[in-house]
Amino acid sequence: MKKIINSKENIVSEMMDGYLSAYKRYFERVPGQQSAFFFKGRRKNKVSIVIGGGSGHEPLFIGFAGKGLADAVVSGNIFAAPNPQSIFETAKAVDEGQGVLFLYGCYAGDNMNFDMAEELCEMEDIRTGHVRVWDDCASAPKERIESRRGIAGDIYVIKVAGAAADAGLSFEEVLRITEKARDNINTIGLATSPGSIPGLNKPTFELGEDEIEFGMGLHGEPGIERTKMQPAEKLVKRMYQELSKEMELTKGQEVAILVNGLGSTTLLELNIVYHDLDKLMKADGLIVHDAEIKNYCTCQEMGGFSITILKLDEELKRYYNAPCHSPYYAREAIEA
């Protein structure tokens, strides 16, 4: 595996140096923290949004701080949650006395480190809360929703939370709306080929040349079914059916769609995915409010894609429609 790196010890710190040097007009490093930064142009006197997780999934998380998005990002090592001290320092750097809301994917490591960070915040009288994103409906049954993983659904949760915080809502309201967004999002993925752990010359899993796996996790966690490769139309249909059943989608439901590439799948392919998805949604009478097709949440050169559906109501739409900007994720306001 050819990776454009220097030494494996410095992968994350050099990545952060590169990003923060290039985009210095937007971001500043949290004092004393190599892998945490805040958005310089963030609005003041509002609830602060801090996001984070393991590195290696870019543009998540580093690409989702900015106008109308998160106020700060704290990154861990490759695929590993950030440590409690770095999360705490990041929260302290952006706290405006209105409370800090942590958003992260539901993984054991993230849950434990963010919980410890919240304990550290509590000792300094910083009000905190958290929303764990568990959108991957292939990762555990609905009855064990807290065992589900967070994947590309993170993006829409961050988007809505950022807009709700920017609107100057109270901590309780930002938390409630963010949880509502989280509770109306599901994602299912499909893997065509493995990613790698930078610095280790090994794939994250093995998959036959002619095989795909439905529901496979971003780190190669096994999914729900492994089959032979099929035409896009068939793959998309299977995934859409899972989501439709899970989310009880009915005619007239307004939705926002995210077709996310996992790393090495091309935009050409992702747009074909959307072509097939759109037909299925039209046939079911869904109203697509908005859709996006790009790489948002990846695992290095992993092949495959995920489909995320956000069910919208008038309240969520208001925050979904708000404009946002970061170097990796920018959107004009959507007129209501």
Place this chain on the structure above:
Amino acid sequence: MTHLNIQQTLNMIIAVCDRVIESEPLLTEVDRQIGDGDHGIGMSEGMKKAKTALLEKASFETVNEVFKLTGMTMLNSMGGASGVIFGSLFLGGVKNLEPSSTLDASGFRLLLRGALDAVKKRGKAEVGDKTMVDALEPAVLAMEASDTDNLVALLEVASEAAQEGVENSKKYVAKFGKAQYLGERAVGHQDAGATSVSIIFKAMHDYLLSVA
């Protein structure tokens, strides 16, 4: 041998660091079977940082400080589930132990009982959940069941119990971490965290043998 002085305690922990660092490829391979393969690099990086911090400080007033610095460095350099859990392994028992310039058998028992309680509280895992508790709990229980004051003998039973725990972990379905999504498919594979615990106990036992 009935007790370690501060320098010996420091040397023992550095030997533990070295052993875990050497074991990176093994831990990566074990974790890659049922996890995401990051355990080896995480443990090795954490132990490298801990070793550096220990060597830089060099002079300690109590054995407690040796464990505290090791745990804090791991907690705040590794991240991930391993950072919290393995940080707690070194940190969790420090408060149980009266600040002391020596570490004897009862000190080992107190330290590791505190570690086990902290790890279980933080991770909410029990034996049988396919986590590092599968190795840690039997090791601690074996130490508590033994009334020896000979450190070599004490760590020998602990190390054997930990290794047995690693073997037992193969039988379990995972309830935590990324392996939980595998269900029955995780059976037959040993837990990476338990493997690390066993390596740590073995390294402590080997160090004691070398100085006894």
